[in-house]
Amino acid sequence: MSMDLPSTLDLCKQLKIFYERKGFWRGNVPALFMYMPYTAIQFTVLHKLKTFASGSSRTEDHLHLSPYLSYVSGAIAGSAATVGSYPFDLLRTILASQGEPKVYPNMRSALVDIVQTRGVRGLYAGLTPTLVEIIPYAGLQFGSYDTFKRSMMSWNRYRYGIEEDDSASSFQLFLCGFAAGTFSKAACHPLDVVKKRFQIEGLKRHPRYGARIESSTYKGMYHALTEIVVKEGFGGLYKGLFPSVVKSAPAGAVTFVAYEYISDWLESLLM
Secondary structure, three states, X not given: OXXXXXXHHHHHHHXXXXXXXXXXXXXXXXXXXXXXXXXXXXXXHHHHHHHHHHOOXXXXXXXXXXXXXHHHHHHHHHHHHHHHHHHHHHHHHHXXXXXXXXXXXXXXXXXXXXXXXXXXXXXXXXXXXXXXXXXXXXXXXXXXXXXXXXXXXXXXXXXXXXXXXXXXXXXXXXXXXXXXXXXXXXXXXXXXXXXXXXXXXXXXXXXXXXXXXXXXXXXXXXXXXXXXHHHHOHHHHHOOHHHHHHHHHHHHHHHHHHHXXXXXXXXXXXX
């Protein structure tokens, strides 16, 4: 099976030609349905785990935890959020990948067809490689964010002296979140490629969007990894890395900054 996929620039040109501006927002509704519960579950579980480990609900006290606990807490929180929101992730990927002519006109039709043809289990197609991806990804993202934040606070102490407030500014938090998002996404992108291959198995679409992946193409995650390397080279594991980082790095940075300020605001209300 050949997987000759168009480049990012070619895809952007095709989206503009065939769908005009709306093409860039394909699959946006299920994406929003996914990110809202995903983010809520992820940060709730993360905060509870860190509160339990540190004995305090204050975010500044969580920085005193072992870096290993930051990685483990992030991995557990990411896994819980993935399981809770996965059907929307599947629908988002399918709607964004189907091309024209549309197989599914909307999210409801895709949901009904998947349940009728594959059962409820079909809504969790690709969950295993997703969890294999999200455990190191979330662990690296949250663990590296805490590490970068500690380094930034140390730099503030060095720059302003120990007597000064060493808390990171919103811009510094944004930089920490951006760096954490870039690092974790680049490290785990091959697993994301495999996940999406499983999610779009059997999806009918026009050849200009890439060759169709038949339902029996991959027997498992390891088989998918080896098949991609054999037929597409190691570069096949990093297809789509640039747009993925462009999306996830700033989004993660904004999310971290928002979490820090909202968490501090809620703490001030409870005190």
